[in-house]
Amino acid sequence: MISCLPAGGGLSLEVDSIKVARRIFGSRISRAILRRFLEPDPSGARTRLEHVLSMLAQRDKDKENMSFSCILDYYFSKLLFGAALKFMHIKREEFEQGISDPAIRRGIELVLRSLLSYGVTVPQKLAAPFLVVWNFTNACNLKCVHCYQNAGPIPGPGELTSEERLEVIRQVDEMGIPLVALSGGEPTIHPDFLHVVEEGARRGIYMAVATNGIRFADEEFAKRAIEAGLRYVEVSLDSTKPEEHDGFRGVKGAWELAVKGIRNVVKYGGGRVSVGIAATVTKLNKDCIEDMVRLGEELGVNRVVFFNFIPTGRGKEAMELDLTPEEREDVLRRIYREATRSSIQVVSTAPQLARVSWQMSGGEDVLPTHFTMPRSSTLKAVAEFVGGCGAGRIYMAIQPDGTVTPCVFMPIPVGNLRREKLKDIWENSKVINDLKDKDLLKEPCGSCEYRYVCGGCRARAYAYYGDYLAPDPGCLRGKLVRESRAEAMIAAGGG
DSSP: OOOOOOOOOOOOOOOOHHHHHHHHSSSSSHHHHHHHSSOOTTTSSSSSHHHHHHHTTTSSGGGGGGGHHHHHHHHHHHHHHHHHHHHHHHHHHHHHHHSSSHHHHHHHHHHHHHHHHHOSSSSSSHHHSSSEEEEEEBOOOOOOTTTTOOOEEEEEEOOHHHHHHHHHHHHHHHOOOEEEESSSOOGGGSSHHHHHHHHHHHHTEEEEEEOTTTOOEEEEEEHHHHHHHHHEEEEEEOOOSHHHHHHHHTTTTTTHHHHHHHHHHHHHHHHSSSSEEEEEOOOOTTTHHHHHHHHHHHHHHHHEEEOOOOHHHHHHHGGGGSSSSSHHHHHHHHHHHHHHHHHEEEEEEETTHHHHHHHHTSSSSOTTOOOOOOOOHHHHHHHHHTTTTBBBTEEEEEEEHHHEBBTTBBOOOEETTSSOOOOHHHOOOHHHHHHGGGGGGOOTTTGTTTTOOOOEEEEEEEEHHOTTSSOOTHHHHHHHHHHHHHHHHHHHHHH
């Protein structure tokens, strides 16, 4: 369904583009081709598509070792992808470089499986999540004021065993999920951390970690984690001032160790490991956006991520730290300015950034939540494909005891891996299926012309209203709509 927007107002996929995409992927021939490429591959690869993409990444090497069937698949796919790249204005060299990464190949396969299963939808419904965020343990060596997990010094009751953790990785691999991010608690202090990273990397999964950085301050640990196959390390850092960060994180000296950890990963990663800084934006640090980006530049990181404050876990006791809608709007505008200025990636988990970037650029630019991508004529379409808040749509979460939730910030159990398969939970959970449908959102999000690129943060809606389809209370546009409607009702009553 294409949203009908007022002139000069919001953002939607171009009607011609969506018609072309639906015509292509809805045809009987296209679907037959997709089905063939998504079949198990005789060579041992998960699918024919995975094998073909691997061959394309090698740029015509080893064709003499291919079977006749493989050669046909190879040349046909080369023509097919060539036409697709031309349509999307992507250079062939960039594509070939991208598909040399197994995680990128998984992502392409997931998109095509989703198109085969659901056709072209806005936002796109996925056959599996792109990302699983796994709260690896409830144990942590800090005492953060806002901890969504309410983590403590020891593991929680009933955490998964070592064997069960490996089974999680096996299920993720079986579903073709491209990325796993280990979080917590503090995942790096658990004895299974390196083993699970190694197993995920061996299977071609992009392994990431969200960490306080303290273990990475140990050079030997940093080297071992990189050797195990970590691809992305995101270190929490809430201020450029050590005393402010330490106060927020509850342990003196945490800032110095986090910065040392960042430096070690940058130093020993050798370009193989991306490094990010993650800052949770509150009233305490809302004026430090520009300083945080500059610190990231000085440290040599690849990206700075500004997280929404969500009052869940221990954060419920610190709701006074949350930004007003006006403050959040100002922060997002400054984040967008930094994103256009800086040589590193600057993103936010606040889905309203898509709307703000669209408005500030005069309709020329849009930054989808969590993602950064090169500016192109297809950027608007990609933004609606991604669809704003990814909870239960782009990603899902696993808790230390195997409980599955739509998001780490949304404590709604939708299943448990000790009783159910991850695939079955993804396909059958009512909550997950509700979150996939932006047309179920309640007012004012439900009628907002930006709902397909934003839709509000579902975790914030749940934290404030106990309803994951409720409006995001932090959105300035939503606040203005509510005030306007209230004034209209008062005026109508007075008349």
